[in-house]
Amino acid sequence: MRQKRFILQENELPTAWYNIQADMTNRPMPPIHPATKQPFGVDDLAHIFPRECCVQELDTEHDFIPIPEEVLDKYRFYRSTPLVRAYSLEEALQTPAHIYFKNESVNPLGSHKINSALAQCYYAKQEGTTNVTTETGAGQWGAALAYAARVFGLEAAVYQVKISMQQKPYRSSIMRTFGAAVTGSPSMSTRAGKDIITRDPHHPGSLGTAISEAVELATTTPNCKYTLGSVLNHVGLHQTIIGLEAEKQMAMAGEYPDVVIACFGGGSNFGGIAFPFMRHNLKDGRQTEFIAAEPESCPKLTRGEFRYDFGDEAGYTPLLPMFTLGHSFKPANIHAGGLRYHGAGMIISQLLKDGLMHGVDIPQLESFEAGMLFARTEGIIPAPESSHAIAAAIREAEKCKQTGEPKVILFNLSGHGLIDMSAYDQYLNGDLMNYRVTDDDIKKTLQCVPQ
Amino acid sequence: MRQKRFILQENELPTAWYNIQADMTNRPMPPIHPATKQPFGVDDLAHIFPRECCVQELDTEHDFIPIPEEVLDKYRFYRSTPLVRAYSLEEALQTPAHIYFKNESVNPLGSHKINSALAQCYYAKQEGTTNVTTETGAGQWGAALAYAARVFGLEAAVYQVKISMQQKPYRSSIMRTFGAAVTGSPSMSTRAGKDIITRDPHHPGSLGTAISEAVELATTTPNCKYTLGSVLNHVGLHQTIIGLEAEKQMAMAGEYPDVVIACFGGGSNFGGIAFPFMRHNLKDGRQTEFIAAEPESCPKLTRGEFRYDFGDEAGYTPLLPMFTLGHSFKPANIHAGGLRYHGAGMIISQLLKDGLMHGVDIPQLESFEAGMLFARTEGIIPAPESSHAIAAAIREAEKCKQTGEPKVILFNLSGHGLIDMSAYDQYLNGDLMNYRVTDDDIKKTLQCVPQ
Numbered sequence: 001m002r003q004k005r006f007i008l009q010e011n012e013l014p015t016a017w018y019n020i021q022a023d024m025t026n027r028p029m030p031p032i033h034p035a036t037k038q039p040f041g042v043d044d045l046a047h048i049f050p051r052e053c054c055v056q057e058l059d060t061e062h063d064f065i066p067i068p069e070e071v072l073d074k075y076r077f078y079r080s081t082p083l084v085r086a087y088s089l090e091e092a093l094q095t096p097a098h099i100y101f102k103n104e105s106v107n108p109l110g111s112h113k114i115n116s117a118l119a120q121c122y123y124a125k126q127e128g129t130t131n132v133t134t135e136t137g138a139g140q141w142g143a144a145l146a147y148a149a150r151v152f153g154l155e156a157a158v159y160q161v162k163i164s165m166q167q168k169p170y171r172s173s174i175m176r177t178f179g180a181a182v183t184g185s186p187s188m189s190t191r192a193g194k195d196i197i198t199r200d201p202h203h204p205g206s207l208g209t210a211i212s213e214a215v216e217l218a219t220t221t222p223n224c225k226y227t228l229g230s231v232l233n234h235v236g237l238h239q240t241i242i243g244l245e246a247e248k249q250m251a252m253a254g255e256y257p258d259v260v261i262a263c264f265g266g267g268s269n270f271g272g273i274a275f276p277f278m279r280h281n282l283k284d285g286r287q288t289e290f291i292a293a294e295p296e297s298c299p300k301l302t303r304g305e306f307r308y309d310f311g312d313e314a315g316y317t318p319l320l321p322m323f324t325l326g327h328s329f330k331p332a333n334i335h336a337g338g339l340r341y342h343g344a345g346m347i348i349s350q351l352l353k354d355g356l357m358h359g360v361d362i363p364q365l366e367s368f369e370a371g372m373l374f375a376r377t378e379g380i381i382p383a384p385e386s387s388h389a390i391a392a393a394i395r396e397a398e399k400c401k402q403t404g405e406p407k408v409i410l411f412n413l414s415g416h417g418l419i420d421m422s423a424y425d426q427y428l429n430g431d432l433m434n435y436r437v438t439d440d441d442i443k444k445t446l447q448c449v450p451q
Numbered sequence: 452m453r454q455k456r457f458i459l460q461e462n463e464l465p466t467a468w469y470n471i472q473a474d475m476t477n478r479p480m481p482p483i484h485p486a487t488k489q490p491f492g493v494d495d496l497a498h499i500f501p502r503e504c505c506v507q508e509l510d511t512e513h514d515f516i517p518i519p520e521e522v523l524d525k526y527r528f529y530r531s532t533p534l535v536r537a538y539s540l541e542e543a544l545q546t547p548a549h550i551y552f553k554n555e556s557v558n559p560l561g562s563h564k565i566n567s568a569l570a571q572c573y574y575a576k577q578e579g580t581t582n583v584t585t586e587t588g589a590g591q592w593g594a595a596l597a598y599a600a601r602v603f604g605l606e607a608a609v610y611q612v613k614i615s616m617q618q619k620p621y622r623s624s625i626m627r628t629f630g631a632a633v634t635g636s637p638s639m640s641t642r643a644g645k646d647i648i649t650r651d652p653h654h655p656g657s658l659g660t661a662i663s664e665a666v667e668l669a670t671t672t673p674n675c676k677y678t679l680g681s682v683l684n685h686v687g688l689h690q691t692i693i694g695l696e697a698e699k700q701m702a703m704a705g706e707y708p709d710v711v712i713a714c715f716g717g718g719s720n721f722g723g724i725a726f727p728f729m730r731h732n733l734k735d736g737r738q739t740e741f742i743a744a745e746p747e748s749c750p751k752l753t754r755g756e757f758r759y760d761f762g763d764e765a766g767y768t769p770l771l772p773m774f775t776l777g778h779s780f781k782p783a784n785i786h787a788g789g790l791r792y793h794g795a796g797m798i799i800s801q802l803l804k805d806g807l808m809h810g811v812d813i814p815q816l817e818s819f820e821a822g823m824l825f826a827r828t829e830g831i832i833p834a835p836e837s838s839h840a841i842a843a844a845i846r847e848a849e850k851c852k853q854t855g856e857p858k859v860i861l862f863n864l865s866g867h868g869l870i871d872m873s874a875y876d877q878y879l880n881g882d883l884m885n886y887r888v889t890d891d892d893i894k895k896t897l898q899c900v901p902q
Contacts, residue, residue: 003461004527010454076455077535077830084528106557108830110869150827173872176879177826375628376601379528379559418561418869421624428627 002087006249008080014244015072016064017237019056020275020347023282026354027060028233028346029321032308034450040318048218048226050123056234063279065237067119074118074151075241078107083249088377090397097400098255099393100410102246102273105380109174111415112269113144113229116238120227121148131224133157133217135185135210137164138337139171140383140415141229146180156180159187159213162205164337170419185210192216207341208313215316230266230338231311231320231345239272242412247276250410257288257410259396263388264292264301264359265338267345273412278356290357292348293392295339295367297435298331300324301352301359303442309343309449319450322349325437326445332435334364335423336384338414342445362391363434368427370394371417383415384423453538457700459531465695466523467515468688470507471726471798474733477805478511479684479797480772483759485901491769499669499677501574507685514730516688518570519577525569525602526692529558534700539828541848548851549706550844551861553697553724556831560625562866563720564595564680567689571678572599582675584608584668586636586661588615589788590622591834591866592680597631607631610638610664613656615788621870636661643667658792659764666767681717681789682762682771682796690723693863698727701861708739708861710847714839715743715752715810716789718796724863729807741808743799744843746790746818748886749782751775752803752810754893760794760900770901773800776888777896783886785815786874787835793896811846813839814885819878821845822868834866835874 021027030039045054056065067075086099104112124132132154136142142158149156158175162184165172172182183189185205186196192212196203203209218226228235243260250256260277262270270292280286294301300323310327311317324343331340344352351357362370371387373394374380382390393411400407417424426432472478481490496505507516518526537550555563575583583605587593593609600607609626613635616623623633634640636656637647643663647654654660669677679686694711701707711728713721721743731737745752751774761778762768775794782791795803802808813821822838824845825831833841844862851858868875877883 002524005461005529007458007460009458010456073453078456108832108867147830151830169876170869170872173876173879174832174869177823177832177872177875179827372628376630379598379602381559381625381628416559418621418625421621421628424628425620425624428624 004085004087006083006252008245008248010076012248013072013075013079014241016066018240018244018276018279019059019063019065019237020278021060021233022063023279024350026350028350031318031320031346034319048215050120050127050129050225052123052127053120053234056237057232068122071119071122079241080245081106083246083253085253086378089374092373092377093394093397093401095397095401096404096406097397098406098408099397100250100253100408101413102242102410103380103413104242104269105383105413105416109144109147110418111140111144111383112239112242112272113141114147115241115272116229116235116268117144117148118151119238121145121152121154124225124227125152125154129154129223129225131155131157131221132227133214133224134227134229135159135207135214137161137207137340138168139164139175140338142182143171143174144229145227146175146178149180150178157217158182159185159210161185161207161210168419185213187213189213190216206313211312212314212316230268231343233345233347235268236271236275236345236347239268240275242269242272243274243276246273246410255408258407259289259291259409261291261293261389261392261396261409261411263339263385263414264294264344265341265385267348269412269414271345271348274357281356291392292357292359293362293388294359295334295336295388296361296363297334297437298325298340298342299361299437300342300344302361303437305446306349306353307449311343321346323352324449325442326449328448329445334435335420336367336388338385339388360392360395362388364432365434367391368432380413381417381424382413383417384420386414389414455536455538457534457703459696459699461527463699464523464526464530465692467517469691469695469727469730470510470514470516470688471730472511472684473514474730475801477801479801482769482771482797485770499666501571501578501580501676503574503578504571504685507688508683519573522570522573530692531696532557534697534704536704537829540825543824543828544845544848544852546848546852547855547857548848549857549859550848551701551704551859552864553693553861554831554864555693555720556834556864556867560595560598561869562591562595562834563690563693563723564592565598566692566723567680567686567719568595568599569602570689572596572603572605575676575678576603576605580605580674580676582606582608582672583678584665584675585678585680586610586658586665588612588658588791589619590615590626591789593633594622594625595680596678597626597629600631601629608668609633610636610661612636612658612661619870636664638664640664641667657764662763663765663767681719682794684796684798686719687722687726687796687798690719691726693720693723694725694727697724697861706859709858710740710742710860712742712744712840712843712847712860712862714790714836714865715745715795716792716836718799720863720865722796722799725808732807742843743808743810744813744839745810746785746787746839747812747814748785748888749776749791749793750812750888751793751795753812756897757800757804758900762794772797774803775900776893777900779899780896785886786871787818787839789836790839811843813842815883816885818842819883831864832868832875833864834868835871837865840865
């Protein structure tokens with residue numbers, strides 16, 4: 001019998017997150033204030049975020065940070081997630097590679113976002129916060145936050161990009177089902193929103209407008225904190241539960257990955273699966289290759305520059321050291337909404353600079369072709385974001401077919417695509433296209449990055 | 452640490468289905484020909500269905516039927532499914548009851564239907580069939596069949612009720628993603644469809660029209676077999692993998708259920724979880740109570756009559772011995788589309804007649820209230836069908852609160868509701884209502900049952 005799925009029992013779950021900052025040769029550079037250029041400390045960040053998240057954000061000392069028992073208790077709702085050997089995909093590709101995927105789609109919300117949402121809401125609750133707020137585009141993060149807030153008895157207010165709310169109505173229904181107040185952004189509920197609507201009554205909204213509104217709500221409401229679904233160090237930290245489980249499960253399978261792959265938006269699911277394995281490159285001389293799969297239409301890792309830039313379109317955040325296309329870069333309207341972000345998180349940017357990982361850019365049609373093959377072999381319809389990881393894994397498996405090497409490839413299936421079926425419909429109807437960014441486009445938006 | 456989830460390793464999966472027919476004191480009465488009133492034999496049924504399914508349909512001899520290795524291999528994609536102790540739901544209800552649920556939503560298609568789809572397609576393939584066909588309403592069964600056909604290299608043609616296809620577009624996208632040809636019924640592709648459209652060009656379709664078209668396609672196409680997602684004995688047989696796993700998992704939890712509950716449409720998910728436990732009532736003197744939760748708007752178990760009736764609206768099938776509301780009964784348009792069926796399967800009908808189980812009828816609003824509470828405590832948005840089981844479990848848990856009894860309640864979560872979010876939206880907006888059937892309505896449709 002060939003074993004397909006490897007699952008940990010509850011008493012085998014990891015009980016600490018892995019903080020790669022403690023093991024990096026070159027630590028990530030700090031976030032700085034746009035005006036003073038002074039580094040942000042915990043106190044500066046704690047006006048906006050739960051304090052413990054800010055401590056974790058800047059912690060370069062502790063390699064393992066214990067997961068609070070209350071968070072672990074909630075993880076046990078759905079963890080461990082399965083590690084799966086993709087025999088059927090291997091057969092279809094006729095590759096000698098051994099392909100494994102970590103299935104983060106198997107949880108109530110359908111994506112990995114829940115791992116950090118639970119942690120952030122727990123810390124907010126511990127600190128006496130009663131309300132949390134955030135922004136969301138397609139809604140994966142907003143749905144996870146709405147659920148986590150409910151779990152810890154917090155009220156959640158989510159600003160969803162207005163046009164996304166109309167395009168993906170199911171995700172706002174999910175948030176409402178969990179009890180969140182969902183507002184299309186720009187809205188009349190904040191000063192920022194009112195300003196935008198007064199200037200342009202038909203503004204479709206963007207992550208930029210939604211971040212502005214959520215941050216304003218957090219900073220003007222007593223006992224309210226803002227939360228973020230990717231990019232920041234503490235978000236990636238919480239996601240390392242993925243890779244720590246996968247490490248134990250790969251051992252159950254008697255293997256260790258030669259290549260680790262994840263799709264890349266802000267970096268949280270990539271960091272989640274990659275960092276725990278990367279520690280063995282950093283400390284034990286392992287030579288595992290790490291590949292971040294970004295969309296061709298938003299190529300910050302492969303074609304961006306390492307610069308201090310704003311984390312949001314509107315320029316409200318601290319300046320962050322990141323590989324960026326410029327915060328005013330407007331990614332094409334691809335279906336992988338979670339990958340439409342102009343920059344990479346601080347840790348990832350440093351690792352990329354130091355050559356510890358690399359990016360590949362995947363055209364939209366290649367991602368859907370990969371997603372379809374995966375659905376038809378492994379039976380799971382992947383999120384359009386995750387299909388980028390699948391496409392990169394297929395490229396590696398096809399190289400193995402050429403060379404005959406039986407490499408062990410591990411990728412993260414960050415979520416399922418059941419709420420994204422309209423995208424598959426468009427693909428099946430031949431209505432999708434690729435969007436290749438020109439060098440001129442990138443040059444233009446990089447010119448707007450502050451010096 | 453309180454353990455929440457109980458999961459079997461792959462080598463612990465059951466390797467045979469349980470055939471309750473072999474253990475029943477009163478065997479189910481046979482299907483009969485409408486004109487001759489002669490019992491249908493394997494040869495009669497095998498014109499339409501895969502032969503091995505017909506053998507299983509009428510098998511009253513073997514209590515365990517081995518699961519073919521090829522089917523087991525596909526089960527390992529997603530099985531075992533978790534058994535979960537619903538601590539949060541218990542806390543919310545302040546009940547001394549121990550509530551467990553078997554989570555059949557955790558598979559690529561999101562419902563239990565896949566368990567039988569894989570078996571039926573395997574047997575079809577084994578017998579040299581190249582094409583399978585079926586009908587589907589909301590699309591849970593059609594999606595499962597499309598996937599299973601792909602797995603075994605068969606072509607699938609699904610007739611989906613035209614109005615459902617328009618109301619739930621995501622499910623037809625799922626079927627197409629797995630490569631099935633999906634046709635809205637009534638269609639111009641069959642004689643039956645043409646007749647209907649000629650009479651009424653705007654006919655919205657029904658399971659009746661879709662069954663007629665699928666059966667016609669199967670009987671007029673070489674190497675094509677028809678498959679069905681519930682009602683028949685062999686479908687319930689394949690679903691017993693659910694209860695057989697749950698039995699092992701309850702043992703891991705150190706408990707045995709006092710009450711087993713499932714929602715009820717044609718009977719396949721109910722039989723799946725109930726029969727393996729019921730065998731200990733039949734053979735070992737256990738006293739477990741079995742509750743089938745049907746919608747108030749389609750109350751065949753609680754208010755129907757035991758009669759020989761057609762399995763479909765149009766009267767194309769053999770006559771089946773069933774608790775029925777009459778095959779011309781038109782259930783209200785509730786969101787639990789999978790429970791909108793006029794009759795109960797043959798085995799269930801006999802068990803109900805013999806007092807080995809009973810039904811409860813759940814109003815639509817109570818089902819959604821239960822579903823919301825479950826989502827907000829256990830984090831999983833249930834399918835509207837499954838919410839009927841949850842509502843029945845909550846009723847039992849509340850009885851325990853009155854009596855102080857710490858009963859062990861087990862229910863089957865047959866699927867998730869991520870494709871049904873528009874239903875939750877309507878509930879949250881206050882746009883849903885109950886539909887109570889009058890005695891006169893039932894009397895009228897029972898008059899049309901053949902004598």
